[in-house]
Amino acid sequence: MSEPGSPVIAKRSGSKAWQAYRSNPLSVAGLVIVAVIVFMAVFADYLTPFPEHVGPIGDFAAMNMGPSETYRLGTDTMGRDLFTRIIYGYQLSLIMAVVVLAIATPVGVIVGLVAGYKGGWTDYVLMRITDIFLAVPPLVLAMAIMGFLEPTLLNGMLAITAMWWPWYARLIYNVTRAEAQEGYVLAAETVGASTMHIIFREILPNCWPSILTKMTLDVGFVILMASSLSFLGLGVQPPTPDLGSMVAEGAKYMPDAWWLSVWPAIAILIIVLGFNLVGDGLREAFEAES
Amino acid sequence: MSTPILELDNLGKTFEADGHRVVALDGVSLTFNRGECHAIVGESGSGKTTIANLVLGLMPATSGSMRFNGVALPAERTKAHRRAIQLVQQNPLSALNPRRSVGASVRLPLDVHGIGVSRERGARVAGLLEEVGLEADYARRSPRGLSGGQRQRVAIARALACEPELIVLDEPTSALDVLVQARVLQLLQRLRQERGLTYLFITHDLAVVRAIATRVSVFQKGRLVETGPVESIFANPQSAYTRQLIGAIPVVTEEEAKIRNVIRAGTPTPLGTE
Amino acid sequence: MAEPVLTIRDLRLAFGSRRRQTEVLHGISLHVRASEKVALVGESGSGKSVTARLAMGLLQEAPTTHASGSIRFDGIDAIKGGREIARRRGNRVAMIFQDPTSALNPTFKIRGQFREVLRSGNPAISDADADRQAEAALAEVSIPDPKRALDSYAFQLSGGMNQRVMIAMALANRPALLMADEPGTALDVTVQAQTLKLMHELTEKRGTAVLLISHNLGVVREFADRVYVIYRGRIVEHGTTAQLFHEPRHPYTRALLAAIPKISGGGLPDLPERSPDFENPLIVHEGCGEPAGAIA
Amino acid sequence: MIWKSLLHRIGAALIVMVGISMLIFAIARVMPGDPARIALGPNATAEQVAALRAERHLDAALPVQYWEFLKALSRGDLGKSLYTNRPVTTDIAQFLPATLELCIISAILMVLIGLPLGILSAHFRGRFPDHLGRLIALIAVCTPAFVWGVILQLCFGYFWPIFPIEGRLLDSIPVPQGPTGFYLIDLLVAGNGAGFLDALHHLVLPALALAMSGLGQAARLTRSNMIDVYEKPYVEMARAYGFRPWRIATRYAFRPAFIPTLTILGLEFAAMLGNAFLVEKVFGWPGLSRYGVEVIIRKDLDAIVGTVLIIAAAFLIMNIIVDVLVSIINPRIRLAGGRG
């Protein structure tokens, strides 16, 4: 039987969200951008004209050339193809973002969940620790960490992770505090469910929209942050291509050898833009769903 | 004759918020008898939900005590208590986790209390859903796709899953349509009769009380104004406040309007004592 | 018979993108005459609110709404003349909302909002004049200390008080038509009763036409002269209150009537376990006094 | 009860400050490289280095060093910078105002450009101005500040040289001496109108470069908060009562939407203090942020600890200020205590 007025067809959860997502052309564009970039990054070895330009190589006969037939976007100060290096730069940026978020998100989410649900002293202590990490200027924190670790890709990622998780803790803390007021949490409590169950099985699934949205937006910001670190020489080491360092180093040649930093800057813009559009789209989609 | 299931003895609750005190419940003594539907009515803020919270052990009382089946209720509830006293909330929209299936929600108490063998629980969930008038395949659905009445039925099924003795219903139908409300009330009535449940039924709608309750307690500003069997309250409300509540009920027939107006005016009905 | 202030004819409304639309109103026709109190009853989701919002010209601007048919108010078509109707909002036609507290801006004092309301009726009004009028209007709805109320924020007043403020605002510009979308149901039964009483008195006094929206026939009976019963985007029955309650024709109307618990006792209404199928409603007209040429 | 919650916040901030001082102290000491060696310069001998280590307690256990630091701190002594050879307090006193001035002007730009952009977008939701506004905001957010710096410098300093591209003031204008260190204020106090205009002129490009990301963020936040508010019954009410649409956008819906925006903007502003260094670098701005980075690279311990503490304190103070502002704008918080 059904109550009058009840929708008779139960739709699979999420399909409404997908519809909402699809209806916004900007979000779809974002998805396309991201897909293309991911595809290019994954198959960089096959798609780039000079894959060897990623390694320790310099073709000083061809250094600092503007865009041409052979080198679509020009070459850098080492005579390496910019297009190739940008695509590999994407590869690195993506790995970076994925690793950073894969570590920062669970840490921040768990801290936020526990502090938000437990309240009291647990809340106070955990959130003050979070505040400490928030109040130290992020780059200072990252630099300090990079300072005592070797400046490698992995350590760079760790450093960024250390400054990233508090934002998730904050976000999830707020979401959890709101969700904890919801009836379903009360219901689970009255039934006698364990704290673990309530936090992870009841509240956490409702944090996913916030987490996913923030993660997609953050992919872009991690890349930006990594590029700021590279600007200080604290990121990936040469010759590995890194979009941030490319912009930073290239900027020294502005405006004469403009291609050195303009293309990587545009490349950063595109990837960050792509993920931001996806993030915006997700946010709207999740809103439409509820 | 009737056995008390829950006794409140001088129960009080005071909230301290931002440095000012709110007396939400002011020394309430009340007895709930087994098998009854005991309604608690009162305007917004009169302390109805506070009683529910105290009974469920969701917050400690400031003063007084409670006895369940003759035994004092501890502040930290045992699993048995958590199982024996269940809750159906006012807002069916938020009472079900939107990201878990209906089945998972109904199954939760079975898992928590280890009711039945794990393999059989699926069947049990189906049985419960059927009992509240939903087909078994609702278990797979998300609460998002359900109407208010359906959600409230799921919430009732979840409460039933514990095989409780007492169910606290905090305004279970006030967010529903009149027609849907009537059906949910019907369901509750039937379940009580079949299972011998006891209801602590919180509402502000006296018409609903008239239809479903056996006893009524009227609250105002944290105090018990009057209590008694439903017929006598309606026949002869003692306090002006109760009369006011009854007077506000919208009615559909002339005859009822007449009854209501009499009550509102405060003139004693034939049963009256004055 | 008085001329209708509001005439809705064959109103259809669909939501969604251009390609994928779901129709929620399937051709509603109704009218409200000057000084008449008309009720629109129906279950949740049947389309009561959207009808009212369309009539107020509030929905048309959204890109996801697609409306057709005609809504004539003051001789303007609200479907096409969105801007025209916008100019009349709050002036010739006003609205009261279900939850008064959330319908008042939490960051402005009542005074500011009241001024704004009065100004939408009379752009030239001075602050002092507006305040004077506001005080008078609040006094009229029996607010004990109008000055204090004006200097309060909505959250500082009780729900009942806010409801009175809303009514005062709605009637401040002496509109020809007042729409009340489930006024007071978000509050207590007692407040709801008071609200209806107040509205009744004030509109009676001023000859304002009212379109009351509710799902409770009990409420309607106390208030309305005439009733439209809406079911899933269609008007299934209409007639004068007396006729409709005395002799409901449509099974859905009957079910609605039966669903209301009786204070005379007798337990719960006896409803069939399965909902009757109201899908193909016969449309029942009872003393509707349809304006000439209307097809219903 | 605003005061009580304010006290509570200040207490929490103090706890956080202590935590930060420990954290940064520990980090600064475990960083590789011998600060004494770096202090003495590349030509120093091992003995000289050892002597300096002893003098600065660099060989003592961390807690001992921390205790020494606290003792000095209580005297208002943050130690000496190896980078500038001056007391850290002198450096901070000189460089903090420069950074603050830059960040404040940035914040003003952020609000003056970001909020209207967001309002416009929300008001024309789904139509052309919205798409344009969103795109501008998105691009502003998606481009790193140093890129903005270089772009602005090239556009308005090189190709079309209408703005100064470096420094705080023209060489020909005497550097104002106090009292605040904010050139804009000091020059006004000194009655030097031309100097004031020049200082402002110098601020435009760096402040804009620094503001870009926050500005985009502000526009996006304003838009989404406005859209949330537009769904609220009171906006429907406002429309139903015939309030002018533009008035709804700029006042009636904006004020409640501004409250959550303000909270985030406050954080954004506070974070700017620490993140300004790339812009400071590009525009040769003698600010604290750049100083902080320079001293980290040089392992200038005292200066690192001092700078981080000041920036963190500014961050926390800013947070408290934002809370107070929010509670002033949000009557619900402001008056919550009033009734009790």
Place this chain on the structure above:
Amino acid sequence: ERVLRLDESPIGEIDPAKATDYADTVLAVNLYDTLVYPKKGGPGVEPRLATEWTTDGATYTFKLRDGVKFHSGNPLTADDVVFSLNRTVAMGQGFSNLFAGRVTKAEAIDPLTVKFTLSEPYAPFLAALVRLPIVDSKTVIANKVDGKYGEFGDYGEAWLSAHDAGSGAYKVESQNPQSETVMVKYPDYFLGFAENAPDTVRYRYGVEAPTIRALMSRGEHEISDLWLPPEVIRAMGTEKGLKLLTEAGGATGEYIKLNTARAPLDDVHCRLALTYAFDYATTLKILQINDKYAQGIPMKGALPSGLLGYDKDAPAYAQDMDRAKAELAQCKYDPKTSPIDIAWIAEVPARERIALLMQASFSKLGFPVKVVKTPWALVTEQVTKPDTAPHAVEIAVAAVTPDPDSLLYNMYSSKVPPTWMSAEHLKDDKVDALLEAGRGEVDEAKRAEIYKELNARLRELAPSIYAYEFTGVVVARDAVNVPGLSGPADQRLDNFNLNFRDISVAE
């Protein structure tokens, strides 16, 4: 008013006792005076504050010029010279190592005569005096605060970090370590000024390359720093109103310092292999700005061309992969399992190219090569320990005095405590012996022979790859005339050529 604005990357240190690098030298040269000054157009020194001197190898006696006045108005006396030396040695920073432990006594014989007694005969002492700026002892004492130097308090350290106490052609007007030092003309300077010498000099620190580029184009700065990438200099050179100037070199070598204490470079054959594998031609090509200017010229060994003992007949270096492989075959390490890490100094972008070039060529020999970008401050620290010093790092080392000893002794003597200059960690008895001999010998011709022999020995040992001699190229506005940077004939030792008083600035 004539203003001269110059750029420089690192912060300038105005306390002469702490001066170490280029900017510090420029400041010291212009704010202070020294007893002697590097000679124009060749090795050696010429009189400055000292009018004449006598020596027997172990004692030096100087007659001071009469009538020289400090900026404070105090006359410059022998006491000030003694004070300056003591101050430098006591503070133990900057170039104190040139004097510490060597000068046993400094005494003022009379107000205009000063005598130094050395522990042993030490030929480079005279040249070292170009690194001893004379401070005004009265002013310093007047401004001292409590410190660790007993009666001298802090030796005026705090005060001198923001003010000067010199007698130079310019005096400090203001010092902001993060942005600039502003100096104004000291009109009573005893050597006078060029006709259009600047009234105010603004020495700007830490200005980024694109900013310098724009400032120069806008005519807002007169002279760029030395560290711009060649491409940028090239582009600016073609711009109207701008010209290129060069500091012709001769005292600064670009050394690829090989860590001789760490496997596999503790084997000379491996080092030689790298030396032959290094691509000298491409390096020079990278440094080429146009056919007239380049940032480097070929180098023939440890000594740059402007110093005593330079061997112009030594064979030039060139890449030769066959010889490299032959050397490698004799090396006891297998290149495949011997990783090599190359550091490049983050502050100088052009070095990345050299590092990558090395990475490319060394990889061809089979070494796994890692390139690490390292800030200078960290490099100076890392290289002091053999096990943290990178295998190869390009460092420019300049002769700090017009004497080869100031360059080579610090680099290759096993007796000096390790510093950034000795990142090779070389321990070779013959090198040590030759270095000592060079110091003790007073006769100039014999000294030249000793250094030639030393050069030959170093070529065999290959502790460093002698990549190129650094020649600085700056961009200047046409409006300025800088005699010190206009041709080899007019030039002194690197670093000593930016004398603001010689520069003329057209209106």
